[in-house]
Amino acid sequence: MEASSIDVAYIAELAKIELTDEEKLRFTRDLDQVLNYVAQLEKWDTEGVEPMYHPLPVFDALRSDIPGESLSNADALRNAPMQEDGQFRVPKVVESAH
Numbered sequence: 001m002e003a004s005s006i007d008v009a010y011i012a013e014l015a016k017i018e019l020t021d022e023e024k025l026r027f028t029r030d031l032d033q034v035l036n037y038v039a040q041l042e043k044w045d046t047e048g049v050e051p052m053y054h055p056l057p058v059f060d061a062l063r064s065d066i067p068g069e070s071l072s073n074a075d076a077l078r079n080a081p082m083q084e085d086g087q088f089r090v091p092k093v094v095e096s097a098h
Contacts, residue, residue: 005028005031005032005035006028006031006032006035008024008027008028008031009024012024073086
């Protein structure tokens with residue numbers, strides 16, 4: 001990869017973002033550093049190296065979907081700050097659409 005510069009002014013225009021000249025200069029320098037780093041990584045010999053999807057081994061963290069013992073209604077409501085007719089009572093958070 002040949003190190004090239006990103007046209008920050010053009011990208012900002014596409015994104016409808018107004019940048020000062022100082023910001024354009026700073027972002028151009030920052031993005032050039034990223035491109036230079038990527039160029040360094042491309043120099044490494046990766047022949048025969050299997051691609052990784054994650055830097056650490058990932059194990060399936062999901063458990064089997066097997067029904068088990070659940071809380072009784074009374075146990076579930078035991079610490080509820082508000083309850084009514086065997087149900088959790090919560091403050092109204094959505095107004096009617098009508």
